Each structure stands twice: as structure tokens, then as C-alpha cells.
Amino acid sequence: MADRYYDLNTYFRNTFGCRVQKISLDAGLSCPNRDGSLSTDGCIYCNQRGSGTGAALKGLSITDQLIAGKAFLSRKYKAKKFIAYFQSFSNTYAPVEKLKALYDEALAVDDVAGLSIGTRPDCVNEEILNLLQSYAKTRRIWIEYGLQSAHDATLALINRGHDVAAFRRAMEMTKNRGIKICVHVILGLPGETKKQMMETAKILAAIGIDGLKIHLLYVIKGTRLDNLYQAGNYACLTQDEYVDAVCEFLAYTPNNVVIQRLTGDPHPHELTAPQWSLKKTETLNLIQQTLERRNWRQGMFSP
Numbered sequence: 309m310a311d312r313y314y315d316l317n318t319y320f321r322n323t324f325g326c327r328v329q330k331i332s333l334d335a336g337l338s339c340p341n342r343d344g345s346l347s348t349d350g351c352i353y354c355n356q357r358g359s360g361t362g363a364a365l366k367g368l369s370i371t372d373q374l375i376a377g378k379a380f381l382s383r384k385y386k387a388k389k390f391i392a393y394f395q396s397f398s399n400t401y402a403p404v405e406k407l408k409a410l411y412d413e414a415l416a417v418d419d420v421a422g423l424s425i426g427t428r429p430d431c432v433n434e435e436i437l438n439l440l441q442s443y444a445k446t447r448r449i450w451i452e453y454g455l456q457s458a459h460d461a462t463l464a465l466i467n468r469g470h471d472v473a474a475f476r477r478a479m480e481m482t483k484n485r486g487i488k489i490c491v492h493v494i495l496g497l498p499g500e501t502k503k504q505m506m507e508t509a510k511i512l513a514a515i516g517i518d519g520l521k522i523h524l525l526y527v528i529k530g531t532r533l534d535n536l537y538q539a540g541n542y543a544c545l546t547q548d549e550y551v552d553a554v555c556e557f558l559a560y561t562p563n564n565v566v567i568q569r570l571t572g573d574p575h576p577h578e579l580t581a582p583q584w585s586l587k588k589t590e591t592l593n594l595i596q597q598t599l600e601r602r603n604w605r606q607g608m609f610s611p
Contacts, residue, residue: 312599313558313606316519319566323448329387330424331377334396335410336364340431342397346469351456352532353466353494353525355578364396370410374417389421391448400427400451404435411439415447422448424490429453429478430470437481444486450519452490453478458508462497467532479515490519490568495553496545497525498536505553509560513610520561521569524550527580534580544582551594555604563607570595 320328340346341354363373374392381387392414400407414420423443432451443449453475457463460471482489491512495505512520527537527544536542545553554570561567571591579586599605 312596312604313567314563314565316566316568324389324421326388327386328389328391328421329377329381329385330391330393331374331381332393332395333370333373333377333414334363334365334368335370335394335399337397337399337401339398339401339428341428341467341469347467349467349532351466351468352498352536353528355528355531370413371417374414374420378417378419389419390417391422391424391450392417392420393424393426395426398427398431399425400436401431404439407436408439411443415443422450424450424452426452426454426492428470429455429475432478432481434481437485437487440487441485448488449486450488450490451482452492452519452521454492455508455512456492456494457497457500457504458511459500459504462500462504465498476515479517483516488518490521490566491517492521492523493557494523494525495550495557498533498542502549502553502556506556506560509557513560513562517565519566519568522554522557522567523569523572524585526572526574526582526585528574528578529580537580546582547584547587547591547594551591551598554595555598555602556609558599558606559604559609561606562610563605565606567606 339350341350342348370392374390378390381390394410411423414423425440440449440451455475456466456468458472463471479489493508493512524545527534527542533542537544550571558567571588572585573588574585576586584591
């Protein structure tokens with residue numbers, strides 16, 4: 309399916325020689341945009357769960373979550389190895405001693421080949437990156453920075469709490485440590501034109517990243533974005549608009565960048581709009597079909 313872009317399964321098979329799956333973890337951490345350090349409101353699209361599973365609130369340890377995830381993914385996908393994906397909120401936002409205990413616990417579980425750590429670019433420092441660098445000597449370590457947009461005006465509008473300069477600083481601190489860097493972007497942010505989205509693509513292409521996750525901005529019930537949507541002050545991208553933007557974004561993305569995601573996974577009971585975002589397979593098929601029809605490939609517009 310993904311012959312026109314470098315997808316995650318291909319990367320995993322090339323790296324490990326077998327089927328590898330990421331297991332999403334909730335470490336019970338917070339976010340400076342939630343705990344009052346920057347704000348208590350969070351980003352305008354984020355709900356109280358912060359993309360989490362709620363497993364930490366249920367008292368499930370990292371080990372418990374990994375064992376359950378391994379059992380499920382082994383049955384479903386015949387996976388042989390796993391990446392412990394610290395997903396919920398900001399997973400470098402704690403004292404380094406606590407982070408080390410969490411990461412050590414994950415890496416001690418059988419068949420866990422590495423870590424993927426979701427966080428914000430303003431939540432890393434030399435001490436934390438030194439810790440990750442120490443793991444990277446023997447394990448595959450990814451850090452996932454939520455940038456969302458390379459435009460400061462957009463970041464301010466969505467109450468992101470950091471600017472593009474913070475992302476550039478994090479990138480510089482992280483490079484040359486053996487740590488793989490994945491960046492998250494969101495298409496369809498309020499006020500952004502397609503041209504601005506492609507400017508983000510070009511900036512990321514120039515800065516040098518290892519992985520990319522592209523998300524659709526969808527509206528979750530109870531968020532401030534939901535209020536904007538209900539008041540008629542925000543309109544979601546149509547499926548065709550999103551597919552078009554993703555295809556062009558891929559064309560600007562160098563072909564050695566691992567495409568880890570091309571759309572999101574909203575929880576149906578939490579979703580306000582757009583309803584087409586629940587049709588993930590259909591959207592992925594449309595992206596592939598559009599690339600084929602245009603005869604486009606990842607990286608074809610990159611320098």
C-alpha cells in the first residue's frame with residue numbers, strides 16, 4: 309500500500325527484520341500547559357485525557373500496560389517485538405529520576421526493543437537528553453516532538469504555549485545523540501491556509517527530521533475548539549482538502565523520513581466533527597490513490 313512513501317512498518321521490518329508494534333502507554337504525567345506552569349487550559353483541541361488511555365488513573369503500571377498490549381498485538385498482528393510508546397501528555401515533563409524509573413521499567417519487559425517518547429519541545433533539557441542518549445547506545449530510541457505548525461501566530465492562536473524557536477532549540481539539543489526525532493504536525497489549524505501548511509513542510513524538510521506524524525484537526529466535545537466550531541468560527545477541512553494537503557506535504561518531505569502517521573484516530577463518542585475522520589481506512593486509501601493518480605512520491609518536491 310505504501311509504495312509511494314516510507315511507512316513505519318517498512319522501517320520496522322528493515323530495522324528489526326520482523327513485525328514490530330508500538331504499545332501506547334499512559335505514565336500518569338502532566339503537561340505545563342495543563343498544570344498551571346504555562347496555562348491550565350491546554351491547547352484548544354486537547355481534552356482532559358491528553359490523547360491518553362486513562363490507564364494510569366486505573367492504577368495500571370507501565371509493566372501491566374505493556375504485557376496487556378503485547379498479548380493483544382501478538383494475536384492481532386503476529387508482532388515479535390514492541391516499542392514502548394509513552395503517549396499521554398508530555399513524557400519528559402518530570403524529574404529525571406522519575407523518568408529513568410519509568411523508561412527502565414519499560415525496557416525491562418521482554419521483547420521491548422526501544423522507546424518512543426511523546427513530548428513538547430519546551431519540555432527537554434540536557435539532563436533528560438543525556439538519559440535518552442545513554443539508552444540509544446543499545447536500544448532504538450525515538451523522541452516525538454509536537455510542533456503542530458511552524459507559524460508562531462498559529463501556535464499562539466491554539467494556545468500551544470511555545471514558539472517555533474523553542475522547537476528549533478530542542479532540535480539542536482537532540483541532534484547527534486543517536487536519538488531519532490519524529491515531529492507531529494496538524495493540518496487544518498484555525499486560520500491556516502494550504503500555503504502555510506506547505507511552509508511548515510518545507511521548514512521541516514530543511515531542518516532534518518527522522519520521522520513525521522501528520523494529524524487532521526478534528527473537533528472533540530467539550531474543548532475550546534468545539535466552542536469555536538459550534539459558534540460557526542471554525543470549519544473543518546473536507547476529506548478531499550485533507551487528502552490533497554497530505555499528498556503535497558509528503559511530496560515536500562525527504563524520502564528518508566519515516567512516515568509514522570497520516571491521519572488521527574478520534575474516539576467516536578468524543579467526536580463533534582468531521583464525521584469523515586472516523587473513516588480512517590478510506591482516507592488512507594484516498595491518499596494512496598491520489599498519489600498514484602498524480603504520479604507523486606514522498607520527497608519529489610524536496611531539494
